[in-house]
Amino acid sequence: MKNESIKACPRCGSVRLRALSLREGGIPGISEVSGLFYCNDCGKHVVPVIFQNMNEYRKFLKGLGGKTHI
Numbered sequence: 001m002k003n004e005s006i007k008a009c010p011r012c013g014s015v016r017l018r019a020l021s022l023r024e025g026g027i028p029g030i031s032e033v034s035g036l037f038y039c040n041d042c043g044k045h046v047v048p049v050i051f052q053n054m055n056e057y058r059k060f061l062k063g064l065g066g067k068t069h070i
């Protein structure tokens, strides 16, 4: 079984995240360390929550109160 971690937005639960580019305030080397991402769904800069598997991710989504629209 493949163990692929899942990065999700802590605000809305979206997995549509991408690393910040320079123009968006990302700093080479440092942004990788701080792990700042842009969430395509809520449009915020977020530090993603990492899940080791789908079950943990689903639990997190439930905790969000069903606000997510994935």
Ligand SMILES: [Zn+2]
Binding pocket: 009, 010, 011, 012, 013, 014, 039, 040, 041, 042, 043, 044
């Ligand atoms: Zn989001």
